Amino acid sequence: MFNNINFVLEKMGLSAQKRALHIQFSNPNLAAHVFLQRIDGTHTINDGLNLQLICLSTRNNIALKSFIGCRVAVDMVNDRSELHRISGIVTKAELGSSDGALTIYRLSVEDPTALWKYRRNSRVFMNMSALQAVEVIFNEWRERSPLFASSLTLDKSGLTKDYDIRPFIMQNNERDIDLIQRLLASEGVTTLIDETQLKVSYFNEQIQPQKLRLIDDNTQYKSLERRIIRFHRSSAVEQQDTITALTGLRSLQPTSVHIQRWQADILDIEEGAGNVLSKYQQSENYDNASLGLEQVWQFSPAWTQDLNGEEGVTPSGNNQVERFNQNLSDYYALQTKQFIAISTVRDAQVGYYFELNQHPNLDLKDVADRQFLIISKTFYHQNNLPKDLSHKFEMLLKQSQWQLTHITANNSEQRQANQLLLQRRNIAVVPEYNPLKHRPTTYPMRARVVGPSEEEIYVNERGQIKVNFLFTRHEDHQHDGGAGANDNDTDSAWVDVLTPWAGEGYGVRFLPRVGEIVMISFSDGDIDRPFVVGRIHEGYRYPTKFDDQGKLPDTKKLSGIKTKEYKSDGFNQLRFDDTTNQISTQLHSSHATSQLNLGNLSHPKETETSEGRGEGFELRTDQWGAVRAGKGLLLSTYTQDQAKGDHLDATPAKKQLEGSQNKSKALNDIAKNQKTDEIESVEQLKIFAQQLQQEIAKFNQAVLLLSSQDGIALSTPENIHLSADAQINQIAGDSINFSTQKNWIVHAKNKISLFSVMNGINIIAAQGKFNIHAQTNALDIFAKLGITISSTENRVEINSSKEVQITGKSSRITLNGAGILCETDRMFEVKSGQQKFEGGVHVHSTKISLPMPKTLYSNRIDYSWNDDIGNKKEIFVLDQNKNLIKFETNKLNEKKAISSLRFYTLHEAEFIALGFDSSNVSFMQKRLDGKNKDELLEEALFESSDNDVYTEEDF
Known part of the structure; x- marks a missing residue:
């Protein structure tokens, strides 16, 4: 029975009803063995509750771990004989000195948010506000921790504003408490640990969970139940709790705030309202502007939402800059002037306001200047032990070397007191948010590129990708369908990819592919602004193998770029070979082995060197090739x-x-x-x-x-075709030789003319017949010297259907249908071995049938362009079946220059003429002779194109 401390104290006359302090544990075994003698504590907005409880016990062997995690409530009797309750969780227990009869224990009690200090995690949140992310974490704690669930509830009734939906929030090696405080502070949301029951009827009333109140406006703070606190100097006979001392505190703070941040949507800095001057005057000697205490912040870059707006992210803009500016300005204003009060008001609760009366200076001011919000409270409170027990307690305390809170000069004589940090109620209360201090330190990290299952390359219009951060776990992302740990495109917001060159529609583009490992860094050190800085070859992802051959370090002298065909095994590569005496460059596509090779060419390398292939350049492909040069x-x-x-x-x-x-x-x-x-x-x-x-x-x-100093050769086992709408010229300083194993056939629509200056012309048929025809006109053969017509083995025939004349100077023989006429003015001499004259015989001349040539129908178009001719002009002539008859390209240098286009058809026919690249084309047909009856179908279709490429359905 003497192990029960309460029984011992009651025997000494200190019953429960006479005590100033009461303690209750959620562990009922502790209540009978522990007596609370003293409580020291601090309670602050945005910083929570921290208590030190010094207890007496008749037992010196209470297991310290029986205290840890135990919920505890301390009830303090106030000046109205009411029980004012404060509660928390024991997070630390210490065993102090003992005199054999009594032992002292010291317990550290904190609000339940202290548990957040002991969990560190890495995770991501997508498409939610900072408040929503906090609520997700809070609910997870309630689900996973029975202690937390029974100790704390979330009260959002103090929130009056709407909060931006952020595309991405990351926690990386960050304690939950740091993440939550960072998110709330970034939005200017204040946190307050409050009691569900500030007053209880009995000291053994059940412990209720505390409340975490989120507040974003001063109007949401409540008044103390007593509403008014009287100012009165300390007096031993004073019956009511009062404020006994009040001092003002003013400190110099920044006088203006200027926020800048990068806005990708406008490619410029976003500044909101610019430099915002504080509205609270700090000095009577200088105005705020002349003090020049400016805080210029280069803040995190604006987030970029999805381009289609499908993810519900709030568009980033100046309103966010101005909100941050306002929060900083409010925080500096909060720090500019504060009040410190020494008080005996035991139920002065942090986060509540009151009106101060009977202060000699403040009573002269408006009511608003007399209303104060309690920002922080530092206090102590002792129980009323008998004198001898109190002496023993002090000895044990001294032996344990535990320090006590000292608030007043006569701290040892007063059983309770507190110090309050006060702020006028009309001054906005916001948490401190210093990005450099509150953001976690970032380091480069790995991530895996993700996308839909059917995609190998998954990007948006900006070239951004999505990644899976390798630290994510499924159990941390169940609130959002696993987004963040699904290994697909739901795992992150769109992430920028660093490129060495990014212009307006130009630059360098190498898009990471799904499944690749990338290195992530963070813009301005902001954990919520990741971007891809590069990639690393690791594990089975070997470094680039050019030509799919070799490996490092054997091929260390090769460098360049190699890609991979989308959903296939082909590749493109730009390879630089810096091997000594084999330096070369190759642009290669695996399709049809299409290559441009430059330099000292060699075969693909499996080792340090390879066999050479030649020097210079090679452009090759297994398929088709084309070389085009428009100029x-x-x-x-x-x-x-x-x-x-x-x-x-x-x-x-x-x-x-x-x-x-x-x-x-x-x-x-x-x-x-x-x-x-x-x-x-x-x-x-x-x-x-x-x-x-x-x-x-x-x-x-x-x-x-084509120009060559040592000759040009054309060779093919098939055909060679030379074609020109105009003329083909062949000029040689020496000979032009033609040799063929079969036929040499020359056609000319007009004529064939051969001219030799010096050594004559030889036309010889070694075998076969030699034919010379003039099928529609005469045949003239002239020679300055003799003409020899001879047949070595047969006869020579001279035949004419009308007449044959042989003339030698002044003599002539005429053979015709009338007979044979010999004419001369000289001697007519006939020499023969015999002479025989018989009767007449009719001779039939050999009739030779010659084909009649078909005359081509000649057409000519005269045309002019009605604008300045600087670009290429094109004329197309088509027959009625849309077959191309003639095509000509003109480049004329004068306005309205006339040009002609001649073409031939087999017969008189209609045709279509099309002119391109002119605002107005005029056509007219000129007939070459009066017999032409053809009508020109004039039709000009005009199209405009930036690159002078035209498409016509009729072609």
Whole structure:
């Protein structure tokens, strides 16, 4: 029975009804063995409750762990004989000194949010406000911890504002208490630990859970039940609790706040209202502006919501900047002036306001200036032990070296007192939020790229991706369907990908693919602003294997880029080979082994070196190839040492063309003198050469120039086709040789003209017949010297259906249907071995049937462009079946320049002419002779395109 401390005290006359303090434990076994002698504590808005309980017991062997996690309630008798309750959870127990009869214990009691200090976690929250994330954590605690569930409830009735839905919130190696305080402080939400029952009827009344009140406006704070507290100097005979001392405290604080943050949507800094000056004057000597105590914050960049707005995220904007600015300004205003009160008011509860009366200075002010909100309370309270027990308690306390709270100078004489930190009720109360202090330290971390199951590359319009942070666990994300730990596109908000170059529609783009491991960093050190900085080859993800061969370190001299075909095994690569004496560059696509190889070419490397393939460049593919140059193309084997020459330097070719033109012109002059046909294209060759400008090395027209100092060869086992709408010129400083194993057939619509200056013309048929036809006109054969017509083995026939004349100077023989006429002014001599003259015989001349040529129908279009001709103009001529008859491209340099287009048809027919790239095209047909009866169907379809590419359904 003497183990029961309460029984001992009652025997000494200290019954429960006479005590100033009562204690109740949720563990009923402790109530009979522990007596509360003294309580010291602090209670602060945004910082919770912390108590030190010093207890007496007749037992010195109470297990300390029986205290830990025990809920405890302390009831203090106030000046109205009411029981004012304060409660919490025992988080620490200490065994003090003992004199054999009595032992002292010290218990640390905190509010239930102290449990949050002991859990550290890593997780993510998607598409929810800071308050919603806090509520998720709170509810999880209630589900997982019976102690927490029985000790604390969440009271959101003090919230009056709407809060932004954030795309992403991360907790990484962060205690729950730090995360919750950070989130609430960032929104300017105040936390207050309050009691469900501030007053109880009996000291053994059941312990109720405390309340965590969330408050965002001063109007949500309640008044103390007594509403008014009287100011009165300390007096031993005072019957009511009063404030015995009141001092003001003013401190210098920043006078203005300027918030800046990056806003990706506008590609600029977002500043809200800019520099906001405090409305509270701090000094009578200087105004706020002249003090210049400015706080300029470069804040976290604005978040980017999904582009389609499907995730319900609040758009970021200036209102968030201004809200943060206001919260900082309110916090500095809160710190500018405060009051410290020494009080005996035992039920002065933190987070409640009162009106102070009978203060000599304040009574002269308005009511608003006399209303104070209790921000913080530091207090102590002792029980009323008998004197001898009190002496023993003090000795044990001294032996244990436990320090007590000292509030007043006569602390030892007063059984209870408290110090209150007060703030006028009309001053906004907000928590301190310093991002540099309250945000967790960030470090680069790994994440896995995620997306829908059917996607290998999953990005949005900005090139952002989604990732799964590897630390996430399913049990932490059940509140949102597992989002964050699903290993799919629900695991994060859209995350930016760092690129070395990002312009407006240009730059470098290498998008991480689903399943890849990326390295994450955080913009401005903000844990809620992750972005991808790169990737690492790890594990079975080997470093890049160019050409799918080799491995490091054998191929360490290779560098470059290799991609992977989407949902397949193909690849593209840009490979740089820096191997000594094998330096090369390759642009490669695995499709059709299409490659551009430059430098000292070698086979793909499996080891440090590989067998060489040649030097220079190679453009190759197993499929089709095309080379296009809209302004001209030069293919040349002339050297340019160290690439010092101009890009289109075609000087050797230009000189050769000019030389050929001069030689051709000389022959042309001879031909003209000899009354034979001239080469029409001599001047065209000169014009062509003039298109190759030497000074600035460019082509004036879109020509294709092949130039080689050591020869050009065309070779194919099949056919070679040369085609030109104009002329084909072949000029050689030496010979032009034709050799064929079969036929050499030459067709000309107009004529064929052969001219040899010096050594004659030989046309020989070694076998077969030699035919010369003039099918619709005469055949003229002239020679300055003799003409020999001879048959070595057969006869020579000269046949005419009308007449044959043989003339030699002044003599002539005529053979015709009238007979044979011999005419001469000289001697007619006949020599023969025999002469025989018989009767007449009718001779039938051999009739030769020659085919009649079909005359092509000639058409000509004269046309003009009605705008300045700077771009390429195109004319298409089609027959009625939409078959292309003629196509011509003109580039004219004068306005309304006239040009002609001639084309031929087999017969008189209608056609369609189409002109492109002009605002107005005029066509007219000019007939070459009066017999043409054709009508021109004029039809001009005009289209406009930035790149001069046209599409016509009729083609």
